[in-house]
Amino acid sequence: MTGDVETDRRNAAVKALCDAIDRLDVAAMTAEVRTLPAADIAATLERHDRRQQAVLYRVLPKDLALQVFESLDASLQRDLVEALQDDAVAALFADLDPDDRVELLDELPATVAHRLLQGLPPDERAMTADILGYPQGSIGRRMSPEFVSVRPGMTTAEAMSRVSRHLADAETVYTLPVADDERVLVGVVSLRELLGAAPETTIGQLMRPVQWAYATDDAETAARRCADLKVLTLPIVDTETRLIGILTVDDALRILESAESEDQARISGVEPLRRPYLTAPVASLVRSRVVWLLVLAIGATLTVQVLEVYEQTLAEAVTLALFVPLLIGTGGNTGNQAATTVTRALALGDVRPSDLFKVLFREFRVGLALGLLLGAVAFVVTSAVYERALGTVIALTLLSVCTMAATVGGAMPLLARAIRADPAVFSNPFITTFVDATGLLIYFLIAKAVLGI
Structure with a gap:
């Protein structure tokens, strides 16, 4: 019963937000978005035109705005980028993860993409450029270079300290790839295993064999492997098995969903829209x-x-x-x-x-x-x-x-x-x-x- 009440409340809030958007009532929009999760706001935004999308997006608090933006298809992200002012776009672009940034860059005109890249901090620009260097359709272009790796000789205490230092900038810490001094992938260990082990236990004692994908592998094939293995993270390596990135399960599911939509469209004799129907x-x-x-x-x-x-x-x-x-x-x-x-x-x-x-x-x-x-x-x-x-x-x-x-x-x-x-x-x-x-x-x-x- 509690779940039904909550669902009714959210549906009413979504309807009120849609009415406010139709009237372009900024005050009402500001009040309603604070009562809704990012997923509901993103779904609502997808049902309106570019002008309404831009107005709604501007009233979102900064943290919520980033969550909503990351929930959108790349084509809708492009629409928003074109509708927002340069200063707002630059800040939003810098806050994205490198893999999400590359997906958006593929949708933007070359001049706009170049301008946004030049506005990034040097370290972020370097990570983004590395991903852009992989072929279209490869998993290297969809991986995240922001990860925490540990070494076999580390103790559990040292590994936990390393994880704590990188909590803010890592894509995920629930599954940690293990690499040797040459960055060659040798295993994987979970955060649960670290928390349950004695502080002096070494990672080499805890780690287990690992499956991986090469950066040049097809993105759908790698995503399917991640889903089939039922792992939270699939390490991505170069031709010499050196660790260069990770594919998280949420990104893998997005890739598979996109591939499924494309296959269903072509089986039915149409080209995929690559964007929500009502915004096409x-x-x-x-x-x-x-x-x-x-x-x-x-x-x-x-x-x-x-x-x-x-x-x-x-x-x-x-x-x-x-x-x-x-x-x-x-x-x-x-x-x-x-x-x-x-x-x-x-x-x-x-x-x-x-x-x-x-x-x-x-x-x-x-x-x-x-x-x-x-x-x-x-x-x-x-x-x-x-x-x-x-x-x-x-x-x-x-x-x-x-x-x-x-x-x-x-x-x-x-x-x-x-x-x-x-x-x-x-x-x-x-x-x-x-x-x-x-x-x-x-x-x-x-x-x-x-x-x-």
Whole structure:
């Protein structure tokens, strides 16, 4: 009951804040933001235009403003930077963690990014420049260089003293990487283990084996490793296994969430917006969809050409035309289901391109089973309404199309990954077009053979 009351209170406060923003009532906004957590303010800010966002942001206390800013997508951070004055932007930019700073810099025009970098203190500028030196899409560009490491020869007391000195500037201290005198990663130790050990115990006695990622590894792959290992921190190393940064679990989850959103968008035949829906301009929504619509429209001409080739067949058995939407729709859906399932399995690391033949055999059997089930139902219904011969045509077509669509749908994401393309791009949009045209060919060939037309 207490939780319900608190939820109702927060919902009422959010509504009051939205009303104040709509009226641009600065006094009311100032009063309401002090009653809400940063996450609620960030979610509210995402629902308004740039001018309203800038006004709301200016009334936030400094500490709360930084929390809200860090909660926003990089595209919205860019909008705020463009709307705020230079002095406010410089202070905000300097307070960001280096990895968050780099993500924002990737969104900004080069001239603005250069000006902000030049305004940083030398040590912060050096850390940011180091991260910027890694390739786009690599985990080195998303790691944090602000961490606390300990050495195997340190005692627990010395390690705790070191942690205490760096509490203010470290990204996290709950998991501590252990590096030798050459900065080579040799293990990891948790703060819990330090607190439970005797002061004279050495780190070498406490540390345990550690998993890591190379700075040049793909960001999504490294984030997935962090999530799979269920660790709070994944150390990042260079080619010589020297410790250069860490990936925290919250940053890993952000990377995975972004990758998931991108895959879902492309599977559905649109480009990812990379920003909240309500803040995206209509032109951006159009651009994200029109390219794929044009591609699919061009691909659909294959279906039209197949229909034109078998125009005479349709003229002799007009009833065949009634089942065209059913057959190509079922085939497309079957292929999309297989492609989505395998794409997800690829993202989770459950399958690899080398598993192509295993996936082909498995999806062939799945498609065959689905085809038998759907074909049996279609045969009974079609034979009862029309004639047995037509029921046989529909049943055999569904059997063939489902088997073909599932097999192709399962193979496409693996082939895409093998040629270093995005599996989501090669999945549903192209499979739908392929299955439509191929399914019609199968349909008319079976119809001609069974009906003798």
